[in-house]
Amino acid sequence: MKRSHIIVGAIAVVVLAIAAWIMIVPGPMAFAGGRQVALGQYQSNPTGAPPDLAQSDPLARGRYLAQAADCEACHTAEGGQPFAGGRPFDTDFGTLYSPNITPDVKTGIGSWSDADFLKAVHQGIDKDGKHLYPAFPYAAYTYLTDQDVLAIKTYIFSVPSVNFVAPPHKLAFPFNQRSLMAVWALLYDPNRRFEPVAERSPEWNRGAYLAEALGHCGDCHTPRTLLQALNNRRKFSGGIAEGWRAYNLSSDADSGIGGWSQAEMEQYLETGHSQNRGSAFGPMAQAVHLSLQNLTPSDVHAVTTYVRTVPAVSSPDLPAPKLARASQYPSEANTPDDKLTVGRHLFAGTCSGCHTWTGANDFVPYATLTGTRAVNDPSATNVALAILRGASPLPSSGAIATMPSFGSTWNDDQIAAVSNYVIARFGAQPSSITPEEVGKLRQTM
Numbered sequence: 001m002k003r004s005h006i007i008v009g010a011i012a013v014v015v016l017a018i019a020a021w022i023m024i025v026p027g028p029m030a031f032a033g034g035r036q037v038a039l040g041q042y043q044s045n046p047t048g049a050p051p052d053l054a055q056s057d058p059l060a061r062g063r064y065l066a067q068a069a070d071c072e073a074c075h076t077a078e079g080g081q082p083f084a085g086g087r088p089f090d091t092d093f094g095t096l097y098s099p100n101i102t103p104d105v106k107t108g109i110g111s112w113s114d115a116d117f118l119k120a121v122h123q124g125i126d127k128d129g130k131h132l133y134p135a136f137p138y139a140a141y142t143y144l145t146d147q148d149v150l151a152i153k154t155y156i157f158s159v160p161s162v163n164f165v166a167p168p169h170k171l172a173f174p175f176n177q178r179s180l181m182a183v184w185a186l187l188y189d190p191n192r193r194f195e196p197v198a199e200r201s202p203e204w205n206r207g208a209y210l211a212e213a214l215g216h217c218g219d220c221h222t223p224r225t226l227l228q229a230l231n232n233r234r235k236f237s238g239g240i241a242e243g244w245r246a247y248n249l250s251s252d253a254d255s256g257i258g259g260w261s262q263a264e265m266e267q268y269l270e271t272g273h274s275q276n277r278g279s280a281f282g283p284m285a286q287a288v289h290l291s292l293q294n295l296t297p298s299d300v301h302a303v304t305t306y307v308r309t310v311p312a313v314s315s316p317d318l319p320a321p322k323l324a325r326a327s328q329y330p331s332e333a334n335t336p337d338d339k340l341t342v343g344r345h346l347f348a349g350t351c352s353g354c355h356t357w358t359g360a361n362d363f364v365p366y367a368t369l370t371g372t373r374a375v376n377d378p379s380a381t382n383v384a385l386a387i388l389r390g391a392s393p394l395p396s397s398g399a400i401a402t403m404p405s406f407g408s409t410w411n412d413d414q415i416a417a418v419s420n421y422v423i424a425r426f427g428a429q430p431s432s433i434t435p436e437e438v439g440k441l442r443q444t445m
Contacts, residue, residue: 036195046205062155070291084162094171104161131181140216207306220246237313255318278372281391343421380433
């Protein structure tokens with residue numbers, strides 16, 4: 001064999017190995033090691049509704065599971081009817097619109113059989129045989145038991161029917177070719193039900209079922225590969241959700257939640273706020289409002305128990321949050337004040353009344369900025385988005401203040417200026433978001 005053939009062959013092997021490494025990713029629970037077993041071989045059943053609801057009627061159990069799966073959030077447009085669809089999801093490939101899943105026979109899923117519903121949830125194929133885009137997280141829902149999927153169907157079929165057709169997707173070629181989704185599903189949808197890890201506790205496995213199958217946390221908090229699969233080699237190290245940064249949930253002490261206590265995590269999931277870690281806003285606030293705050297205390301504890309075992313993965317651009325309050329004096333910040341004058345004046349006139357000069361509001365805790373990951377993110381993405389879009393506390397929180405949107409009040413230069421001032425004052429490192437970058441974020445509104 002000629003030497004040139006050997007070199008070409010070696011290059012081909014390397015290329016194939018790299019391609020395989022990119023295409024083949026670990027499963028969501030691969031980090032745990034151990035031996036996964038069938039449900040019937042495990043000491044208890046971590047699926048279904050929690051024991052607290054064991055005696056409830058099927059509709060109540062289905063509602064609980066639908067809330068845990070956060071179905072309403074994606075299938076409800078702003079100002080629209082619950083579950084009627086039409087919510088836009090802007091991606092790098094175009095815009096997707098969620099479908100109507102109310103029991104309307106003509107425009108919803110009222111004519112779907114149990115088998116149709118199971119096939120859609122587990123395999124991403126609708127009643128007409130069309131492949132669904134993985135914005136619908138069927139690669140996570142595939143781990144749901146048949147019983148739980150049908151319980152969710154029972155609840156969804158009980159909500160009011162709405163006659164509504166969502167706008168058609170607006171995707172560029174070749175992403176508008178649904179047939180390609182069959183290849184994607186073949187690679188990344190295992191189409192198998194949840195298997196607990198034999199060596200782990202029932203509480204851990206319950207948390208895994210809630211976080212991986214129902215809650216599909218990784219869809220927001222795990223980065224994606226070139227083929228848009230979840231890159232579980234960097235599990236929970238952060239991702240993008242509707243333009244917002246979904247931050248690191250791994251046990252990394254600086255950029256993740258390694259420094260959070262179990263109590264802080266549980267409080268955050270139950271209320272959207274932790275006294276030492278700030279408040280949720282954007283998609284996370286909605287997830288708490290429509291899903292996480294409805295979980296029983298035992299399930300919240302199980303989720304946090306599971307998530308806290310995910311190995312540390314560093315996000316190099318995220319410093320450890322600054323937990324100390326800022327100075328009570330307006331002129332003091334982490335960078336020379338002459339660079340922040342415009343932002344300081346805007347903050348003084350509009351923001352300081354709620355957020356205070358220290359960043360901690362003891363009377364309106366939801367306005368506290370101290371410890372919040374967003375103000376410790378030097379990209380300033382989520383701070384700028386909160387200013388553009390506004391940020392409301394959960395309706396159940398009893399908070400008396402709502403942050404309005406300033407997108408129509410301030411221009412891009414002003415939003416960049418106040419964003420940089422907020423992060424310089426209350427964060428661990430300064431930011432330098434530009435008006436041009438704010439303009440791009442404005443386009444996502």
